[in-house]
Amino acid sequence: MTRNGAGYSVSIRIKRYGERGWEWKERGFSGGDGVPVCSSRCRTNKSGEGRWFWSNQTNGWKQDIGVCQYRLPQDRKKAYDKIRGEIIRFLST
Numbered sequence: 001m002t003r004n005g006a007g008y009s010v011s012i013r014i015k016r017y018g019e020r021g022w023e024w025k026e027r028g029f030s031g032g033d034g035v036p037v038c039s040s041r042c043r044t045n046k047s048g049e050g051r052w053f054w055s056n057q058t059n060g061w062k063q064d065i066g067v068c069q070y071r072l073p074q075d076r077k078k079a080y081d082k083i084r085g086e087i088i089r090f091l092s093t
Helices: 076-091
Strands: 006-017 021-030 036-043 051-055 060-065
Touching: 006 076, 021 076
Parallel strands: none
Antiparallel strands: 006 021, 021 036, 036 051, 051 060
């Protein structure tokens, strides 16, 4: 994947949160040297709705997308694919 001519790779670790929710860590690396360029920790609620990110400033979760605006599928591969697609779209802008 590329952004402004520079190669990037992405690492995503996803695990179940509650009955139907997800928690994941994502890291982006620049091409060639493998230096991390971004890292975040996110989760949905236990029903797979909304999106929260971990804030190091407040040492806690902060919601950035509401439960009516964001939902991840219950299937792990489909949830992973959605997260990956979001990252690719972000890096492509």
